[in-house]
Amino acid sequence: MAATTAMMAEPSATAMKSNEAMKIAIAISLVRSKLLSQPHSSVSSSASRTFHWKQKAKNRKQEMLRLSDELKRLEGDLGCDLYPESASCKCYFFKNLQIVSPKKFIDDSDHRLNDVLRRRFLRLVRLHKRIKRKASNSIDQRAFSEFYKEEDIEKLKISAEYLVDLCETPSMVKKPDFANLAHQAVDFILSSVTHVLSTGKDVSVTEGVISNLIVRLVKRMCTPLEDEVCDPETDGRIHIQHIIRMLGKASYVGQRIFLSVCHRISELAERLLLLDPFDESFPQIHDSMFVMIQLIEFLVSDYLVTWSKEEGFEISLFEEWLTSFLHARKTLQSMEKRSGLYALYMDRVTGEMARQVGQIPSFQTLNQDILDELFR
Template sequence: MASNTTAGSDESLKLALAMALLRSKLLKGTCDTRQPPYATSDSEALKWKHKAKERKQEIIRLKQDLVEVEDRMHHEFSASCRCYFFDSLGKLSPNKLSGEVFDQRFKDVLRRRFLRQVRLKERRKRRNEDSTQRLFLSDNKDEEIEQLRASVDFLVELCDTPDDASFANWSHQAVDFILDAINNTLSKGKNMEPVEGIIDSLSLHLVRKMCTTLQGKACHDAQFHIQHLLRKLGSESCVGQRVILAASQKISLLAENLLFLDPFESNFPEMHSNLYILIQLIEFFVSDYLINWSKANGFTTELFEEWVNSILHARKGLQLLESRCGLYILYMDRVIGLTAKLVGQAESLQKLNPNVLQRLFF
């Protein structure tokens, strides 16, 4: 009996020892496979580094996709324009050009297309300047001045390459947009001071570019293309009158330089040509728009008196060159005579400063 009890206890003891050893081995294996805390932190850091690298690669791919899309859009819209805009280049009375009625139909699709192109150009410029700012071109009234300024900058930069295929495609859309923005500002009775500053800058830049265009075979055509842009912009009196003022001041400066310049100097022919194209530009404005300007709401008599005095002053400068070339003074007299004739036909222009009228008629 006692031997049976001892044998049973030995079996239980052996079973308990076996279970303890098995449990000990299992616990040891678990401890061996478990990583220490510092190993866990290193693993997390590697995981986040891998994710950051993936995100960086994704951003690079998205930037490349964006550049490809922009390039495709630029290529799509850079075809040569075959519209009416540059028809009858250098001829009088642009109001009678075929297709001119479309000037009053400022289509939304052209507006969105033009603004998209301006926005892309602004993004490229800001990207090159490492700027994080972004120009938002929307219909918000607070953005209208910025839209006008960006469009003017776009047109001025476009005139750097007037023989490029994109010039004909985008120049008339830029002109339409600028005129539309100015008319909207006038019709809403907003403060015109910021707009006038932009117009002054536009007039000076385009007149300067017209007189300092690219050298070579395309120089002459480029001058007439920029002159045509100024004529189109000049349909709005606040633009046209400022262009006349800038052009007449440029004539006075050229006349003074020519007076002390040797005719055999290399830049003499260019200055000689610039004088004629400036006088012709003033004649275009006076013959085509002066009567319409006098009837417009945005017409300012102070600006009119200023540019009349300026062209009379330019005539005095050209008179000193009469011994060299009498055509200068003849062409300027024709412009002044035409101005006096049209002033006599418009009642509103006959109420100007008597001193200005006296100088103009006599």
């Protein structure tokens, strides 16, 4: 009996050990299966996230391209509205080049100098200033992002400097964007001057900036660059004359142009009196003399009546440059034996000026001696 019981206990113990071994094997298999499946799940999750962000970046890029195309289209439409084919800046800024126009120029800067062109021009000026600073190793480290926060007088200074640099560029006439850039610069400068004067701030600084701009442009107009001497087709002096003429639209600028040019005519006339006609510099001085007299003729014909109607017209400055003009005419008359053409041209300009002054009632209060000299 005892033997039988012992024999029955042995299979039971063996079965229990077998069950435990099976459980352990199953547990090990489950753990191994879990460990093997976990990396695959991690890789799959990582790949899913990568695809998500790639798709998002692709969608964002497409959206940016769409917005960029839309912006270009809107700017193009705005440009067509502002500058239709019949009034294109590119085609018509220099349309009255060396022509005495019977129609007075209209001050339309408020309409043409819109926000889009203004921001575009300011960006261009900022880039130009940055290049100049790098070239000259300037120590001025002011951030260009602050340009838009600067006062109008600072923008006027930088814009005037930009216009001078533009006019001093070799072969500037052949550059396709020269007319557009010159037009935007002139309109921006005139708009800035008007705004600064309306505020009554920095008036003396503004006068210094404008006077310096005029002197440099007149000097450039009378001094051809080396490539202009070799190739007459690149001569930009006539175009600079037109730029100065367009700057004269505002009486504040125009009267100072008149005064500066008259002084320079007197200086050149006195120099010519003592100069040998066969001197190498004589042809250049001769050309400069006619370009400046012609500029005076344009200013008188285009703007004198318009200036007299402006609220801020400076009558004292008018007397000053009129006196300077009469002095220049007298100096040229002394050269009649050497070159009577100067005197004849100045007489023609004087006649036109006398005719217009006689028609403007406000000018009848001028110094009588000046009027007598003008109408003589």
